[in-house]
Amino acid sequence: MKGGRVSCIGRFFCCTLMIAVFLIVSIVLALALWIRPPSIIIGSAGLTSAGTSGIQFQTSGIVVPLEVNISVNNPDYFSVDLKQVTLDLTYPLDGNNTAIGNGSTSDITFHSHSNTTFTFPFEINYQFSTDPNYAILLDMASKCGILGGSQSDITIDYSIKVDLKVILIPVSPTISNSFSISCPFDESELEDFIKSLGLSSIAGLL
Ligand SMILES: *[C@@H]1O[C@H](CO)[C@@H](O)[C@H](O)[C@H]1NC(C)=O
Ligand SMILES: *[C@@H]1O[C@H](CO)[C@@H](O)[C@H](O)[C@H]1NC(C)=O
Ligand SMILES: *[C@@H]1O[C@H](CO)[C@@H](O)[C@H](O)[C@H]1NC(C)=O
Ligand SMILES: *[C@@H]1O[C@H](CO)[C@@H](O)[C@H](O)[C@H]1NC(C)=O
Numbered sequence: 001m002k003g004g005r006v007s008c009i010g011r012f013f014c015c016t017l018m019i020a021v022f023l024i025v026s027i028v029l030a031l032a033l034w035i036r037p038p039s040i041i042i043g044s045a046g047l048t049s050a051g052t053s054g055i056q057f058q059t060s061g062i063v064v065p066l067e068v069n070i071s072v073n074n075p076d077y078f079s080v081d082l083k084q085v086t087l088d089l090t091y092p093l094d095g096n097n098t099a100i101g102n103g104s105t106s107d108i109t110f111h112s113h114s115n116t117t118f119t120f121p122f123e124i125n126y127q128f129s130t131d132p133n134y135a136i137l138l139d140m141a142s143k144c145g146i147l148g149g150s151q152s153d154i155t156i157d158y159s160i161k162v163d164l165k166v167i168l169i170p171v172s173p174t175i176s177n178s179f180s181i182s183c184p185f186d187e188s189e190l191e192d193f194i195k196s197l198g199l200s201s202i203a204g205l206l
Contacts, residue, residue, distance in 0.1 A: 035077045035166075038110065043069040045181050049120070052186045057193045062137075064101075064124040064184050071117040074110040082108040083163040083170075087122050089138050090157045092178070097157060098136060101125040124156070124184075137194065138203055144183035146191045147203055153180035 048054055056063040074080055084106040089099040103122020110116045126136060138147070145151035158185040159176040194203055 003152075007068075036078065038075065039073045041071040041073075045122075045179055047184050052184070052189070055185065055189075057189070060129065061125065061127040062193075063126075065121070066103075066123060066181070067112055067121050067183070069117060069119050071115060071116045072110050074112060077112055078167055079112050080110045081165040082106075083108065085120065085160060085162050087120070087158055087160045089122070089124065090159075091126075091139075092155065092157050093135055093139055098130050100130075100136070100156065134197070134199060134202070140183075140185075140197070141190060141194055141203060144185055144187055144190055146187050146194075147205070151183055153182055154184075155180045171176050177185075 045066050048065045048067050050065065054065045084104065086104040087102055089101040091100040099124065101124040103120065105118070105120055108116065108118055118129065128134065128137075131137070140154055141147050142149065143152050143154050155178050157176070157178045159174060159175045161172065164171045164173075191205060194200070195205060199205075
């Protein structure tokens with residue numbers, strides 16, 4: 001017993017601590033290997049089954065109801081509860097990002113070892129009050145090919161917040177990215193709407 005009783009007690013605690021650390025690291029590694037990430041397939045966004053007739057041209061703006069089908073394959077031994085998903089859309093134009101709609105859904109359970117497909121509804125809700133110069137409307141019109149030139153996809157930025165519960169543990173990742181949709185409007189309807197706002201001369205539609 002070199003060093004006497006004090007260093008003996010010290011060695012004992014040190015040893016116990018090392019064993020505890022080793023056990024915790026092993027448990028965390030085992031859990032990490034055991035939990036397999038779900039595979040998620042996000043379809044392309046498009047109009048709801050109502051088609052272009054679901055689009056509302058209003059005096060204050062335009063509402064376009066959209067949806068996207070999402071398929072989640074949960075390979076784990078436990079189910080995952082999706083408490084809530086909220087989506088916020090912004091329209092990127094000349095360095096400005098203007099809020100242009102949202103969507104949310106809640107309470108979906110991804111059962112263990114199964115594929116769950118659900119439809120996520122959201123909408124473009126474009127209000128003229130957020131865009132007094134109609135810059136976004138004219139940009140969409142140009143991408144729809146009604147100001148001359150060819151059609152191109154409309155790109156919209158999104159931020160999606162997912163509230164999950166995995167074995168009682170809440171997980172809330174936020175993902176930001178962008179998606180593209182082809183012109184959702186009936187071109188002649190959009191053109192008539194732009195004319196009705198008195199924008200023909202700005203847009204060059206005479
Ligand atoms: C989503 O799935 C439903 C049912 O399969 C289908 O009718 C609908 O067209 C799909 N929506 C989109 C945007 O692909
Ligand atoms: C972008 O924002 C600035 C400052 O708010 C504004 O002056 C400018 O007109 C905006 N540009 C567009 C295209 O809306
Ligand atoms: C979506 O936006 C509308 C209008 O701006 C607002 O009334 C609504 O509360 C928003 N919904 C969500 C889920 O944020
Ligand atoms: C779930 O979907 C994926 C991709 O579509 C497919 O490969 C897999 O076989 C499906 N699993 C089940 C249990 O249906």
